[in-house]
Amino acid sequence: MFGHTKSPRFRAALAGTLSAGLVFGLAACGGDDSDSGSDADASASAIDCAPYTKFGDIKGKTVTIYTGIVTPEDTPHIESYKPFETCTGATIKYEGDKSFETQVLVRARAGNPPDLAIVPQPGLVKQLVSTGKAVAAPQEVSDNVDKFWDKAWKAYTTIDGKFYGAPLGASVKSLVWYSPSEFKDKGYTVPTTLDELKALSDKIVADGGKPWCAGIASGDATGWPVTDWVEDFVLRTSSPETYDKWVNHEIPFNAPEISTAFDAVGGYLKNDAYVNGGLGDVKSIATTTFQDAGLKILEGQCSLHRQASFYAANFEKGTKVAEDGDVFAFYLPGKDASTKPVLGAGEFVVAFADRPEVKAFQTYLSSDVWANTKAKLSSGWVTANKGLDQANLTNPIDKLAGGILLDPNATFRFDGSDMMPAAVGSDAFWKQSTAWITGQDTKTTVDNIEKAWPK
């Protein structure tokens, strides 16, 4: 009964799958060839090799780097290491893995860490340091960071007086996506204060539209976009100083300042007149994935979507992301035009080995040379490295984000939920925010998060 008689149909199916497998196998071989051929053009920008000579002869040595940055953002990373490889003769082995955040801890604990890890949260840096496997950054890196970064950045990875990792890339979260053509057609202007933002939202409502679209679903991280909203509004309705106290738990999570910020966010996200453009009512925010929510801007069903600079990658190929294009972003304004709080995030390079080649490569990554090399190669990437020449940022959204990051009047603050203890920052804050969106009141929400804070 079960395949004793091999029917012609069975054979055809079998032949089909087998030949498809064969085709892929051949494609695999073909792919390898073309990969090795494209090395030449990347190292076009030659760099000054002098800073790396003092690490001795590291020719033929290998440095492994482990990150959560995968396709397609990994290609510019790998390309940007080429000048260093040409200089020193060392090889950089790049390993991208989406489960980086859990796996790097497993590997550190088991004694199998990579040489370098690109860690996206200060909280995780702390956890890695507590495994005892991370090593402090060399003096050269520390000097580079003093020279090229705002000193707030150095503090994020300084643990018990030791400095563990230089910042690498950064992203700006205080952005609102909009459609420049819609703004032009309807005579809207980009707001420069929070009041203007509110007025603009009301105007869109008066014109018969739903101004905002939002989505917070993100698998087991559902709720994180709300935390960004709240952080942005703590910075705006209170002050960066209050924000620092809040993140470090010097004021409780249910302090009046934080409730005020929640309510201010609620004025947008829990306002049936404002949301959820093209997607449904307030509750649809909780079930829409963060990747999909802003796409309604392209269809004209939604006018405003608050999301970080990386959201640019979400629009399908062929969408023009520019000030005169299909979609672009503006800076989520401060309380008034003179204050410019910026919420952002970034990555840090943490080392688990102090061999000369690892130190040399760390030094390269913390330099202005690397920042500029990387900026030339990639799109959708910025850094807070002050050595970055803005002219090297190629696409408009990077220019915008880079301009905001390097603006001397801007007050940068790192994403708070990434710095809070994991029980809050990647658990209670997310879950309670989701409950808050679906109807829970502000007081219960902040009280519950405060209760979850580890004593």
Place this chain on the structure above:
Amino acid sequence: MSTATPVTTPPLKAEKISTAGVAKKRLSSPWASIAAIVIAVLWTLPTFGLLVSSFRPEREIKTTGWWTFFSDPTTTFENYSKVFGEEGGVNLAAFFVNSLIICIPSVLIPMSIAALSAYAFAWIKFPGRNVLFLMIFALQIVPLQVTLIPLLKIFVSIDITGTFWTLWLSHATFALPLAIYLLHNFMREIPAGLIEAARVDGAGHVSIFFKVMLPLLTPALAAFGIFQFLWVWNDLLVALVFAGGGDEVAPITLQLANLSGTRGTAWHLLSAGAFVSIIVPVTVFLLLQRYFVRGLLAGSVKG
């Protein structure tokens, strides 16, 4: 051919209907067939939706459900060309070979060890046999997750990380308890007379194993082989933990997980990626499906 149904076969004498006969009759009734069809359709529907999705353009996938395909059919092969690494990105094809290199030894190693030890447990009398067998049987209870870090520590200390050995050894280790149990039960069912006859003819354990047992064991071995192959091919957790070392040892599942991009912005490629990685399991299933069903019963029927 007219009104009354002609009685072509005389009604069977109804005295002796075996249990199998009753089961057969009930299972082939139209109602059972309808139920089977309904279940089959329900279970295939998500996969079918995935297949349809894999041929839709990015914008459509991201904004509408796959069923809208029928009212507005637009197809594209772009998703497939993207998972094969056109214009950079991931090339799943390159990881096919890795997955095969991981799978084949991960099936053969536990299979050979389990066959030998199952023979020992079934037909060689030695002190402590029952206790030892019970311990191996009990090992099935241990969830493999608790062993991940200790095992990785061992691999680090013997310096084989970043090679295929970590995956082969760990998959083999995780498979052995069930494999030994399954094959042991199968071997116990073989009549003792057969082995005694071989012994009378002057065969030792080695020739009994190779000349008497192995030919009889084929269906059980094949069944275990299929299970193990599918398990290893579809495994992500073990690969994530032990395959640390870059693209040289990463299986296709790892790349599939990375396919959607750093922030999940390219999730529209997942349906195409899933269908690419499904090819090998489907082939294996088609080739060996008759063993599959027989294997499901292996070890469960005791004489």
